[in-house]
Amino acid sequence: MNNAMQSLRELQKKLYALQFAMNVVDFDANTIAPAESFSGRGEALEVLSGMKYQLIANPSVPALLEQAKTEPLTEQQAAEVRELLRIYNETSKIPANEYAAFVKLTSESVNAWGKAKAASDFSIFAPYLEQIVEYRRRFAAYFDASKAPYDVWLDQFEQGLSMEQCDAFFAQLKTTIQPLVQKITQSNTKINTDFLKATWPIEDQRKLSDFLMDTLNIDRNHCQIAESEHPFTTEFYKGDVRITTHYHENDMASNVYSVIHEGGHALYELHMADRLQYTCLSGGASMGLHESQSRLFENYIGRSKEFIQFIWPKLNELFPTQLANVTAEDFYKAVNLCEPSLIRIEADEVTYCLHIMVRYELEKRLMNGTLAVKDLPAAWNAQMKELLGVDVPDDAHGVLQDIxxxxxxxxxxxxxxLGTAYAAQMVAQMRKTLDVDSLLKNGTLAPINEWLEQRIWQFGKEKTPAELLQNACEQPFDPSYYTDYLVKKYSAIYDL
Ligand SMILES: [Zn+2]
Structure with missing residues (x-):
């Protein structure tokens, strides 16, 4: 390895160590940290993120990157140089004091949001959100003043994404989804979900979580489950990935699908190639790609008739009284109920993207300055009425629901x-060479995991999201796979 590349590897290891520390702090904050501990944590995170900033936004970095490129590089080294340059460009454009202040602000803001949500009082959170929007607009201009601020941020989360693409994507979804929802709500098929609201002892739900983790082939020596208000996944490194869930005594399905969803995220992180460890290429390629994996497991696997057939004996073993008069078919239909509702994370597969569209429209307007933060709750309620036809009773069930x-x-x-739609295309491609239904019916997920590992998981950030999708599906992104899947599945469930 040439000298410059050697120095860049050392830099990447330091960045990894700082990120590891920040992820531990973040994981702790969201699981067992006491409620009034945010201020000290905010101070610590400000220092840690300041150290990270000093490391990357350093004039020696572009010089090293230039020097590295004069020597022959392996494919991976070239990708590291590319990714480091991207991080350098992003970070160095934001003044150090603003970067640290923003990190501190978000830590305080999460705390204020928690209080606002508990009191269902948007005014507690509004001053923080105003500052956040202001920072995000200013940072976007630092990155690329020629682009609309929201386009800059879409591209940050999903390389290459723009409002133009999102507008077209959501328009296509809306054309299929809104009429489908209408047909479903008018159909005569009534799905019984009452039994899901029985009492499900949490101790038994924990046993079910373990069973699901085993079925997904998640190595428990490298992945543990904790509990948090909202389920999430954090990776410290590929050998230590944490997921969280939330147990509700009167809703067993919530935990089942949280564990499967977060399990999908975890599998992605657990199966990065070893050679990417401690480099900037470790970690999911994009937020969309990460969500494609979690939603592939949650919906395309977890909510399939075949997978439910497989877990049915286990469910009956753990919950014989709660499921005494229920069939696997009843359960399948109950966990696939389609009904416009208030809360995104509880939404069904059909209406889910309508919840995303509400947020997309509002973010677009916040970022282009046509919507003031103080007017956000009213705008939220109006969007929910227009897209989902529901009336929002209060801010806790409306604009304050997401962190x-x-x-x-x-x-x-x-x-x-996007991730949901990517997953549909991947599953369609997988079906060309794997008998997915038989594998699910037998609970044999290894070939599915292997398919994903070979085409997606192992590469980390070595390839762009578009390259990975092309690599896996042998064609560019096409949302029709997703809309076709929804129409086919729900036409059968609701006898349309
Ligand atoms: Zn997720």
Missing amino acids: HWAGGDLGYFPSYA
Whole structure:
């Protein structure tokens, strides 16, 4: 390895170590840290992120990158140089004091959001969100003043994504989804979900989580489950990935699909190639790609008739009384109920993307300055009425339901919808060579995992999202796979 590349590897290891520390702090904050501990944590994160900033936004970095390129590089080394240059360009454009202040702000803002949500009072959170929008608009101009601020952030979360593409993508989804929802709500098929609201002892739900993790072939020596208000996944490194879930005594399905969803994220991180460890190429290629893996497991596997057939004996073993008069078919239909509702994370597969569209439209307007933060709750309620036809009773069940904006993430939501659509295309491609239905019926997920590892997981950030999708599906992204899947599945469930 040439000298410059050697120095760049050392830099990457330091960046890895700082990120590791910040992820531990973040994981702790969201799981067992006491409620009033945010201020000290904010101070610590400000220092850590300042150290990270000093390392990367350093004039020696572009010089080293230039020097490295004069020597012959392996494919991976060339990718490291490319990724480091991207991080350098992004970071060095933001003044150090603003970067640190923003990190501190988001830590405080998450705390304020928690209080606002508990009190269902948007005014507690509004001053923080105003500052966040202001920072995000200013940072976007530092990156690329020629682009609309929201385009800059869409591209940050999903390389190459723009409002133009999102507008076209969502328009295509809307054309299929809105009429489908209408047909479903008018259909005579009634799905019984009452049994899901029985009492499901949490101790038994924990046993079910373990069973699901085993079925997904997640190595528990490298991946543990904790509990948090909202389920999430954090990777410290490929040998230590954490997922969280939330147990509700009167809703067993919530934990089942949280574990499978986060399990999908975890599998992606656990199966990065070893050679990428401690480099800037480790980690999912994009938010959209990450969501494609979690939603592939949650929906295309977890909510399939075949997978439910496989877990049915286990469910009956753990919950014989709760499921005494229920069939696997009843359960399949209940966990696939389609019904316009208030909360995104509880939304069904059909209406889910409508929830994303609500957020997309509002983020677009916040970022282009045509919507003031103080007017956000009213705009939210109007969008929910227009797209989903539901009335929002209060801010806790409306504009305050998600943590993303409090964490400073504007432009993240579209990646959920994109990921869902990527997954449909991947599954369609997988079906050409694997008998997916038989594998699910037998609970034999190894060949599916192997398919994903070979085409997606192992590469980390070595390839762009578009390259990975091309690599896996042998064609560019096409949302029709997703809309076709929805129409076929739900026409059968609702006898349309
Ligand atoms: Zn996710």
